[in-house]
Amino acid sequence: MGEKMNFYKNIIKNPKTRYKLLDFFEFIPDKVMVKIQYRIKTGNKLNLKKPKRYTEKLQWYKLKYHDPLITLCSDKYTVRNYVESKGLGKYLNEIFAVYDRVDDINFKELPDSFAIKVTTGSGTNIFVSDKYKISESKVKMQLNEWMNRSSKSYGREWGYYNCERKIIVEKLLERDINNDLPDYKFFCFNGNVYCLYTMIDYTDNHEDGKLGFFDREFRQLPYRRADFGKINREIPRPLNFNKMVEIAEILSKDFPHVRVDFYNVDGKITFGEMTFYNASGYTRFIPDEFDFVLGDQFILPPSRK
Numbered sequence: 001m002g003e004k005m006n007f008y009k010n011i012i013k014n015p016k017t018r019y020k021l022l023d024f025f026e027f028i029p030d031k032v033m034v035k036i037q038y039r040i041k042t043g044n045k046l047n048l049k050k051p052k053r054y055t056e057k058l059q060w061y062k063l064k065y066h067d068p069l070i071t072l073c074s075d076k077y078t079v080r081n082y083v084e085s086k087g088l089g090k091y092l093n094e095i096f097a098v099y100d101r102v103d104d105i106n107f108k109e110l111p112d113s114f115a116i117k118v119t120t121g122s123g124t125n126i127f128v129s130d131k132y133k134i135s136e137s138k139v140k141m142q143l144n145e146w147m148n149r150s151s152k153s154y155g156r157e158w159g160y161y162n163c164e165r166k167i168i169v170e171k172l173l174e175r176d177i178n179n180d181l182p183d184y185k186f187f188c189f190n191g192n193v194y195c196l197y198t199m200i201d202y203t204d205n206h207e208d209g210k211l212g213f214f215d216r217e218f219r220q221l222p223y224r225r226a227d228f229g230k231i232n233r234e235i236p237r238p239l240n241f242n243k244m245v246e247i248a249e250i251l252s253k254d255f256p257h258v259r260v261d262f263y264n265v266d267g268k269i270t271f272g273e274m275t276f277y278n279a280s281g282y283t284r285f286i287p288d289e290f291d292f293v294l295g296d297q298f299i300l301p302p303s304r305k
Helices: 007-011 015-027 030-042 054-064 068-074 079-085 136-147 241-252 289-297
Strands: 095-099 114-118 125-128 167-170 183-189 192-200 210-215 257-265 268-275
Touching: 030 054, 054 257, 054 289, 068 079, 068 268, 079 268, 114 136, 125 136, 183 241, 183 289, 192 241, 192 289, 241 257, 241 268
Parallel strands: none
Antiparallel strands: 095 167, 114 125, 114 167, 183 192, 183 257, 192 210, 257 268
16 A cells, blocks of 8 residues: 555655646646545545545545634744734744745854744755855755745645745754654644654654654554654653643644644753644554544534635
């Protein structure tokens, strides 16, 4: 099944080529496109009339639940206003600069180390530990590629459609003793944390990462994602874990479902982002039953468009 799911990646190995191909097919209606992508990436036929799987319900969420608050919180910059409005501004990372265009970036004005991010999309981050050791032209070239992508999400994720794409520069967070940047991704349903996942060995090469799911008491669950290896060693309960649960539930109360992410190094909690369509709803779980377990938690609201 894994080979079937990734056949398009095996045929079209260059990510830039895949993105250009998706840009070409932008004319295809969202409903049709998510059905095609769901079949290709999960191997399953999408049921939108009576969805039971978590991944099916995420496709319904994209197509049927259009709350402007999702747009506000999908954007890595404007979500800061939402976090502030909940009285949680102290958990936001320090921000150095915000740019509308790549050409506006002045590296001389930035500190020696920083994280530079495009405010929409996934994986559009560059971590700079020493700005004197990077090629500014290569960084700008990469940022331009991300900034010039189609205004339509490649996974047809409605929340990103009306975001104003910007570039933000934030403080570079310190890593732990294992050279990882521990982050914890909480799956929240109607304001309640059900579970979370964390990863190890992923910071420098995401594809080599190992992933594990945990319950709200941080007990490891017998589930994982098919696209990452299994965590085979004990992961200690992070300091201030209960505080992360508390914050996640405050931030998620306005939504039927959202994933709330935090970094936590030695108990220092830093807000990461809010994600409404985890892995764009194309995850394969091992074992497959977890797709239904999460689906049972996701109570779909009335359609809102």
